[in-house]
Amino acid sequence: MVSNQCPVTESILFIDDTIASGGLTHPRSRRIAEEIHSLLNDVAWGRAGDDHLPAVQDLIQELLEKKEPQGRRLGQHLNQTLADNMEVFESHVKTHNCPTETCEWLTPAPCQMACPAGIDVPTYVTLIGQGRDAEAIDVIRRDNPFPWVCGLVCTRPCEFMCVRGRMDTPVSIKFLKAFAAERAMSEGTYRNPDKEPDKGKRVCVIGAGPGGLSAAYYLALKGYGVHVIEALPMAGGMIMVGIPRYRLPREVIDREVAMLEELGVTFAFNTRFGQDVTLDALKAEGYVAFFFAIGAHKAYKLGIPGEDDFPQTMEAIDLLRRVALGDRRKPGKQVVVVGGGNVAIDAARTCLRLGCPEVTIAYRRTRHEMPADEEEVEQAEEEGVRFSFLTIPAKIVGQDNCITGLACVRAELVQRDGSTRMSPVPILGSEYTMNADVVISAIGQKVDQLCMGEMKTMGWTRRGTIDVNSVTMQTSIDGVFAAGDAVTGPATVIEAIGGGKRAAEAIDRYLLGIPQPQMPPVPVRRRREECIEVPASTKTVIKRPVMDMLGMDRRRTTFQQVELGYTENMVREEARRCLRCDICRRCGRCIEVCRDKMGISALNMGYMDFDHPVPTDLRITEERCILCGACAANCPTGAMRIEDRGDERLLLLCGTILNRQKLVFCDSCGKAMGPRKYLDFINKRVKSVGQVSEQVMVCEDCARKKTARFNVDTLPV
Secondary structure, three states: OOOOOOOOHHHHHHHHHHHHHHOOOOHHHHHHHHHHHHHHHHHHHOOOOOOHHHHHHHHHHHHHOOHHHHHHHHHHHHHHHHOOOHHHHHHHHHHOOOOOOOOOOOOOOOOHHHOOOOOHHHHHHHHHHHOOHHHHHHHOOOOOOOOHHHHHHHHOOOHHHHHHHHOOOOOHHHHHHHHHHHHHHHHOOOOOOOOOOOOEEEEEEOOOOOOHHHHHHHHHHHEEEEEOOOOOOOOOHHHHHHOOOOOHHHHHHHHHHHHHHOOOOOEOOOEEEOOOOOOHHHHOEEEEEEOOOOOOEEEEOOOOOOOOOOOOEEHHHHHHHHHHOOOOOOEEEEEEEEOOOOHHHHHHHHHHHHOOEEEEEEEOOOOOOOOOOOOHHHHHHHOOOOOOOOOEEEEEEEOOOOOEEEEEEEEEEEEEOOOOOOOOEEEEEEEEEOOOEEEOOOOEOOHHHHHHOOOOOOEOOOOOEOOOOOOOEEOOOOOOOEOOOOOOOOOOOHHHHHHHHHHHHHHHHHHOOOOOOOOOOOOOOOOOOOOOEEEEEHHHHHHOOOOOOOOOOHHHHHOOEEEEOOOOOHHHHHHHHOOOOOOOOOOOOHHHHHHHHHHOOOOOOOOHOOOOOOOOOOOHHHOOOOOOOOOOOOOOOOOOOOOOOEEEEEEEOOOEEEOOOOOOOEOOOOEEEEHHHHHHHHHOOOOOOOEEEOOOOOOHHHHHHHHHHHHHOOOOO
């Protein structure tokens, strides 16, 4: 192959150019081209199965058989490319490798790879830094329909992988998203993408939680009629009745759900699947595919004596649901919440706001092992929630139908064979009783299978979750898909969104008859924005802003939002801390060239060593760098650039100005010769013809001409 581009990528780009230029006017030819494009994307990213290439060949034959000339020309080009490079195409499918080593034309950053929904984080953070909030939301909503919700309650796996965290602290990605969403919604620039033409098919979604709503959003965008069935009286599922309003105001959910209604998604509330409606009845109404996102709303019991003997024993998820639906009665005076996850923290903080004077969380491990978000734990402590660690509940005690205490045993952590997690073991003789008049269980949830009783052939896992193909979210029943907590067990909002997104793509393929991918999709880099220029001194020292919080008295007594959000100046500054890892792959080649080849060691970027990061100081480059350009010349991605601007030469790494120095110009022709440091470096190593004297500077071209004239003038006549 003469071209240095992968033939798979070349074919995808050729289809893009053909469609963009209006080269396919016939609707059927355009549809076939789009289906080929979708299949070739799977091939390019190693997600294709054995039936992908035959399907591509069949579609190409359809184009060749058409009388429409544009479609035939596209078919001929693709057919020839496939015939000439079949081994390359097959290698992508069978080995998931590109023999040409050129298929990294999209390289997701670590933050994007960590996001279950695959959001293009570097792009939207850059847009926010430039004040282009509406554009940032447009980018986010290509992969996540609920940026405002996630900006408030996401567990931010992207921040855990943020490379900036190896320098100091991660970029505050979550709160940047929340600011941009609120600003766009306020200004009326929060908008839906354009829908595809109506496909004339209807899909039913069971469950209006984040997974079901995400599937509904993407299916509506693809041109399907989508109807959502929900047992609750409003949309939102667990984010509505499981997350307290002090973390996620209801109006945030309502506003983002309203965007789905603008796309034509319809809802039926207070409707329980299996009771009010059945699968057969829905099929009779004309629905051709089904997506189940029924959540995990059934709580696990503590399994201790006395649990079923007192009405003051309750489950955290039930308490949170009642409060979300308007029941604000105080459970009791001395509340003990058993558990260590986010639900336990939410239940405890909710009880404080309901007026309970004493709330304690009993957890059988230590603070270090708590699965709850660290910030949530800290905020709970600030508000007055007490913690009793290494505490194992043994029995609920009471009299006259009222709880008087929770009998407990102290524990110690030991290492068990075959497990990496320390396990709590009771300490003999350490029994004691905690005073309590209410005990709340928060040790996990599971899927309520009763509503699925009519679906006898549905496959279930040993954990009691719906068994699906993890790539397509297809269940054991044809045309039925599932995602969210019903598949993963209790998980996060962003994981449910990612599952709903994958399911929508699979449902679309199922209804179009296109083969399904064999591997999960690789996150797509939506755009490549120009980097924000920041001096190295600023980039190094700028710190992550501290979140302003609601006053403590209001936090303890109301359900007002606790985190007040960043100011606009905080947001713009925080976005400038991003290292733009979508461009810089941190290969370290620039450091090696500067240190080993040039002998200068001007790049002190310890964060590039993933396993053993050492301190980073971007300011050192200005002290040592001679602006020779060797690092930029050897950068494989263009992250490191050197350029002349006016009378200065600059070295930039993804917009960070590492060094800038005045240029020295030739006294004869005016050509830029380089900074003084660079010329001194050269003169020390070679006998340069550039510097004629200490006072006069001429470039090598002018020096050669001057020398040539001198030699001619001195030749004997």
